[in-house]
Amino acid sequence: MFFGQKLKFLREEHGYLQRQIASLLDIDTPMYSRIERSERFAKEEHIPILAKYYNIDEKELRQLWLADKVYDVIAGESSANDVLSIVSESIVEYGKEKTNS
Known part of the structure; x- marks a missing residue:
């Protein structure tokens, strides 16, 4: 669920x-x-309020x-899964670098 x-x-649950x-x-x-229809993005500052x-x-x-946001950028790409794998690996490596610093 996005x-x-x-x-x-x-909103509907709370009436x-x-x-x-x-x-x-x-x-x-x-x-x-x-x-709500995912046609626009909420501002980041709305998140804690909500x-x-x-x-x-x-x-x-x-x-x-x-x-x-990620989905919006890569959804139509034929290599979307590959891109996500690269990003995931990079994030893991970044985390390792941060802990070794």
Whole structure:
């Protein structure tokens, strides 16, 4: 479940209207609607606001937000899995370098 889907699920689970959440984030309702439909990205600063409002783990929400961004960049690429493997390996190597510093 990506960021927009998660937001829609949480909003409906709590019985909120899109306009209520849009107001919380200080954006207009059509913009919030596009975020839920994954047509636009939420701002990074919205993540802690939403996590606190819904009383959920901010880390989980941030991971979904980042996953959306990565997906948007590589989704149509025929080598998307290979690209993700390279990135994953690089992240592991980066982590090793950081611990050895």
